[in-house]
Amino acid sequence: MSSVVLGLAFVLLTTILHQHSSCASGVTSDFFSIDRDLSIDNRALLRETDAPSLVECAAECGSHACCLTALFKPETETTGSCSLHSTRKLNVETYFESSSVLMYKESSDALASYQWECTEGYIKGNNILPGISPVSLSECKEFCLRTEKCFSLDYDIDLSNCFASEVTKDIVPGDFEAGYARSNYCELKCFP
Known part of the structure; x- marks a missing residue:
C-alpha cells in the first residue's frame, strides 16, 4: 500500500x-x-x-x-x-x-543564496580531480561548478592554474595551508 x-x-x-x-x-x-x-x-x-x-x-x-x-x-x-x-x-x-x-x-536560481568564499591558501595533496590552465579565477569557479565531486578549488595566481578538489578545508583541516599568498582556496558557501 x-x-x-x-x-x-x-x-x-x-x-x-x-x-x-x-x-x-x-x-x-x-x-x-x-x-x-x-x-x-x-x-x-x-x-x-x-x-x-x-x-x-x-x-x-x-x-x-x-x-x-x-x-x-x-x-x-x-x-x-x-x-x-x-x-x-x-x-x-x-x-x-x-x-x-x-x-x-534544478532551477536556474538554485544557487542564488550561494557565493564563493575565497582565502589565501590551499589544500595540500588533495587536488586529485582534473585541473585546467591557464584560466582566470572566474573560469576556475565555473569549471568547479561543472565538475563532478568538486567541493572546493585551489587557484595558483602566478601560473593561472585551477585545481578542483573532492574535499573542503573543513573536511581535512590538517591539510590546509593558510596564508599562502600565491594561491587562493575557494569553496561555495550559502549566505541566506
Whole structure:
C-alpha cells in the first residue's frame, strides 16, 4: 500500500514541479529532478523533519535558501522523514534504498543564496580531480561548478592554474595551508 501512495505522490509531485510557474505573489516554484529508490549520506545535512508527503518535502526544500537536495523516506501511509541537504547534484554520492525519493533542485536560481568564499591558501595533496590552465579565477569557479565531486578549488595566481578538489578545508583541516599568498582556496558557501 505504501508503494502505491508513494507512486501517486511521485506522479503528483512530477506534475506540480514541472509546471514551474509563478503566482501573483511573485513566488516561483522550484524545479526538481527526481530519482526513486536512492539515498545519500548526511554529510551536508541542513535539517531533518517530518513531512506528510513527498510534495511537502519538496516544498520544504523549495522554501529553504540553502537546500539543493532533499530526501523523502515514507515511514507510514501518512508521514515520512524529509531531510534537506546543501549538496549540489554533481556532488551527491547515492546508494540504493527502497522507497526513498531523492530530489535535486534544478532551477536556474538554485544557487542564488550561494557565493564563493575565497582565502589565501590551499589544500595540500588533495587536488586529485582534473585541473585546467591557464584560466582566470572566474573560469576556475565555473569549471568547479561543472565538475563532478568538486567541493572546493585551489587557484595558483602566478601560473593561472585551477585545481578542483573532492574535499573542503573543513573536511581535512590538517591539510590546509593558510596564508599562502600565491594561491587562493575557494569553496561555495550559502549566505541566506
